[in-house]
Amino acid sequence: MEQRSGIKGRRQERIRSLLDEQPEAAPLPLYELNEDTASFREWAQQPERREHAHEPDPEKLWKQSRGGWMHEGDGGDGGRPRFTGGFVRRTIASVLVFGAVWGIFMAREPWAVRAQSFITDALSNDMDFAAARVWYETHFEGAPSFIPIFGEDEIPAEKVSASHNLSAPLEGDILRSFADTLYGVEIMPSADSSGSVTVKSVDTGRVLSVSKEAQGGIRIVIRHTGSLTAEYGHLTGTRLSADDWVESGDTVGWMQETENNAAPLLFFAVMKDKTYIDPAEVVSFD
Template sequence: MHKYWGVIFALTVTFSCKDKNQVEVNNSLVEIAEVKKPIKKHFGFNLDEFNVQLDTVKYGDSFGELMLKNNVDYPKIAKISEDFKDTFDVRKIRVGKPYSILKSKDTTEKAQVFIYENDPINYTVVDLRDSVTAYRSKKKVRYVEREASGEIETSLSEAILDQGIDYNVTNNLSEIYAWTIDFFRLQKGDKFKVIYKEKYINDTVYAGAEPIEAAYFEHNGRPIYAFAYENDSLNNIVDYFDDEANNLRRTFLRAPVQFSRISSRYNLKRRIRYYGYKLRPHKGTDYAAPIGTPILATADGTVIESTRRGGNGKYVKIRHNATYATQYLHMKAQKVKKGEFVRQGDVIGWIGMTGNTGGPHVCYRFWRNGKQVDPLKEDLPQAEPLAEPLRPAYYGHINPIKEQLDCIAYPEKINEEEFLTLNEENVAK
């Protein structure tokens, strides 16, 4: 017992009154290294200077009410609402979005700074101290290149998810090849490879995937490369070109709905039992999808009708040029108005069941020279290939990327016997 007390006495420390940076240990003065407390920062603010409230926008919350609860007066709230609409529209805060309120450390706990997180990367700061200011900023993001590959067994989305890839990469890949591959008719054994970047906040928090930089898709044994490249002849728009500098984009999308199915094709000889098998031609192509699914403009053009009429229900009609027009029927609601110009891929409405319809779908009608035709049988023109003067630089850019794509291996397949063996081994463990 006594030897333990002896150890304690040997380590007894007494503070010397001679110097606050020295202590006496066993009758000897020892210097104390000054330890600085690390500064905790949040969106560039020193949190030690504030009382901090971290929360998310809830149903019924408004910017004004949040500020009033935190002792900000009406004139200041009004100034923010009126003077900073372009930077921070107080009407557009959304339920579920995170926000932070940095409050004064006195008894009032008055809000000094309001920080609204628009998305995982972008945020808006409203500084309420002195003269009010508002600005947008971004968190520091690290980009990590990723390679991925897969083989189709059932669907593209399943093949991509099996590799642990962000689902948005599925959408991006389908958009790149939307004009060259019919995703309604993918074959078992079709293969793909992609190169893209993933975003990370503070090196650890995943923040999504960037657009695909390069891809390879083998459909029915036909290989199709795709490389993102800025096409100066098209006002600096990034397009995807193959290994021969052909633009993968066509003037029209194959379908107005992503990942849908064709429930009824264009058929001028259609007869329906309900109508006594009388001839009732179907001059559209029906794409079935859940109510609320976005409907996309299949090409650039001007909206010439956005209305509701009879069996068509709510619909939109777009004139693309002197030759082509398209029409989209049975919408739940339209997003565009007559006279608006829309770009290919823009959302123009949502799947519904208005008019004469037995289920949720969009009836897609395609007009050429004023006559309705079958879009799936039209030989639609491709977009312009890369301009000749740009090709040498393009080939120099894609050659190493093409080699990188070619070197990406496909995931190894495990046959049924190997799977059963591995499963038995895991059970035994």
């Protein structure tokens, strides 16, 4: 205990000696208020202190100075964009012009007839660019590049019709004409055809359907070029299916002799714009 008390005493003496060696610090200066300075309560009670001045929006001021956003003279509250005002004015002007033109055409007065003629000519006839063309040629020695129609002679359009002959589906003779059926013809193969007879496509096209006939044969409908649709009927067999593509001369199917050795007949029909036409008009069977 005596040893601890001695250590504690020496520490206290050391601290006192260090404090005695430090110079005395100068007192901090106090802020002196003017005699006319009001107290905080008096300052808060002043009306000009309580009411802060309205600070304008800097972004709004910038847009107004640019002249492209708000109406001139707007104080900053409730301003409307210029687009709305301009749109309303243009709409009103359009309605007034339309009403005036409608009234002119409804009137039966002599002056109204002349006005009607002028409006009709202005809306239906092409503008005469002859004067503008002469002015450009005089000052610029040619037509402007952004209006290439000046100085060009109009060439009338010519209708070009190219004949497109379809090949026959097989070699043979027409046994039943279009006048008998009013929707197709029946073709008998040539005499030298024996056994299986191949039926060919008359033109390029896409297979629309492959179906069974009531008599047991196969009928194939192909959409060809030139808005033509051809039907190949009484077929014995085929390797085509819907959505297949065929070229002119490709095999559509084949026909075989019947059980009584009768010659097979090909039913062939052509439809143009949903109307059956005589196949002899578009296909040469000679």
